[in-house]
């Protein structure tokens with residue numbers, strides 16, 4: 001369902017090639033440990049889980065598997081991504097929406113909100129969640145994909161602090177775990193990891209494309225995320 005009326009700035013929504021790269025990369029299982037951790041912390045997450053910036057719905061589908069009583073709503077500004085999300089799980093609905101606008105759902109309807117590498121609208125997280133509801137935020141650490149250098153955008157090392165600061169007014173943090181491993185990525189997976197992220201909008205800068213084309217061997221790459229949980233105050 002596309003509920004979007006206003007035009008959104010270029011470079012906001014994931015494009016069709018980015019979404020295709022993301023879907024293939026996630027299907028390879030490279031980030032499966034993160035999906036498992038999200039499913040673990042969201043186990044029994046109540047009756048409605050809203051995934052803010054759900055992309056292809058990969059993580060929400062895993063969470064729904066661990067929360068058999070829950071329905072999922074995927075919100076994302078990318079219609080191409082959401083077409084995939086709508087097919088990701090039988091208990092999942094999808095609506096194209098700009099997360100910076102008031103969300104198209106009522107107050108206190110959700111038992112849980114999920115946010116994985118996507119924009120964070122603290123006031124809306126708070127408005128749509130019931131008191132005591134669960135907010136789960138996944139974010140890359142500064143170590144994430146560090147071996148790929150400037151093929152991927154670097155992560156600000158004060159991100160966690162900023163995250164707690166933004167949410168502090170509305171939420172109390174209840175936990176933070178790390179998913180950290182070394183993955184052996186094939187040249188194809190490395191290309192997808194680059195093409196599915198924000199660097200995809202800047203691939204023609206410098207020699208990025210040439211370096212991607214030159215990849216021939218699998219490479220050990222750090223995969224590192226935090227999963228933070230919060231209770232709505």
Ligand SMILES: C[S@@+](CC[C@H](N)C(=O)[O-])C[C@H]1O[C@@H](n2cnc3c(N)ncnc32)[C@H](O)[C@@H]1O
Nearest residue numbers: 013014053054055076077078098099116117118
């Ligand atoms: C890095 S991707 C993460 C997608 C998904 N959570 C995952 O990890 O597979 C960021 C997502 O946020 C979406 N997005 C970016 N800005 C947005 C906005 N203002 N409103 C809604 N979605 C947005 C993009 O379209 C993209 O699908």
